[in-house]
Amino acid sequence: MTVVGHRKDQASALAPAWWRRPFPRYVRRRLGSSALILLGVTLVAFLLTTVVPANPETANLGQRALSDPETVRRFREHYGLDRPLPLQYLTYLGNLLRGDFGQSQQTLRPVSQDLLQFAPATLELVLSATLVALLVGVLCGVAAARRRGGWFDRITRLASLTGVSLPIFWIALVASVVFFRGLRLLPGSGRLDPALVKPPQVTGFLTVDSLLAGDWHAFGSAVSHLVLPSAVLAVSVVGMVLRFTRTAVLEALGTDFVKAARAKGLRERDVLWGYAVRFAFGPLVTATTLSFGFLLAATVYVEQQFSWGGIGQYAYRSSTNLDLSAVMGVSIVIALIFVLINLAADLLYALFDPRIRLR
Structure with missing residues (x-):
């Protein structure tokens, strides 16, 4: 323990002076706690979706498809619903780190x-x-x-x-x-x-995009809405x-x-x-x-x-x-x-x- 503490002191001494100031240390602590909070949110969101008193097959497949076990099996396999819950969560967490939220079942596009x-x-x-x-x-x-x-x-x-x-x-x-x-x-x-045409998307804010495009009719309509x-x-x-x-x-x-x-x-x-x-x-x-x-x-x-x-x-x-x-x-x-x-x-x-x- 003494060796570890000595190494930490050496690493701290080698860090730049501004890095050892109170405010940068506070920022590091807050970033770490924020990351833990987000990890907890992913876990809670995942667990809550597993206790929904219904199944996705009923909501997304027709009555005729539900009567076909092979169709149901392919559906569950496609969306990973046939795997154990811990494996599903780890897979989902790994995908999140790559910016992959999965595929939406209603739009058939990436979330x-x-x-x-x-x-x-x-x-x-x-x-x-x-x-x-x-x-x-x-x-x-x-x-x-x-x-x-x-x-x-x-x-x-x-x-x-x-x-x-x-x-x-x-x-x-x-x-x-x-x-x-x-x-x-x-x-x-x-x-x-x-009746109006959307302005070219730059920010996604219709008020801002209409101003950037110089379309005052679209701007007035966007503000009124x-x-x-x-x-x-x-x-x-x-x-x-x-x-x-x-x-x-x-x-x-x-x-x-x-x-x-x-x-x-x-x-x-x-x-x-x-x-x-x-x-x-x-x-x-x-x-x-x-x-x-x-x-x-x-x-x-x-x-x-x-x-x-x-x-x-x-x-x-x-x-x-x-x-x-x-x-x-x-x-x-x-x-x-x-x-x-x-x-x-x-x-x-x-x-x-x-x-x-x-x-």
């Missing part, structure tokens, strides 16, 4: 191709909803903290509680009925008007952002450095935005991370309601058809995005907040 096709639509929707939630939540949270106990504070707290309590599928249904079928103000389905589903998603998390912001700003307004800033004669607006809101950076990062993860899961309901054509709708169809490869692929991709967002949030905390210890 990786399906995910690359549908992921931009979901990311465009989730990012738009996150920006809306942050803009509304931060502004209303700061205003509520500034007027603590006033009528605006009471109304925003009631509205945030209502938004968090209402089911997302009910909000989507009501919004579609009111703004599309009733008032005819916004489109109710799809990402683009059927994006408003309703992104607003529905934002309603479900704006209350959380508002409460995080309000609490953090109220805490900051009672600190000594804010009192000192006021004693220096600074304007209340400068004290509020220059000191109190900056103090709330950490809680805002937490709220953004939680919101993004929740929105990724909630897209299943919203995309199905608005026929958005993203990962959420793909996951819904895959689960109803018992497309196990596609279900596991969606689960792993969403987990990967969520882990990366949390990793970025932790690194931002450690980089900008001197109160956090990295040792």
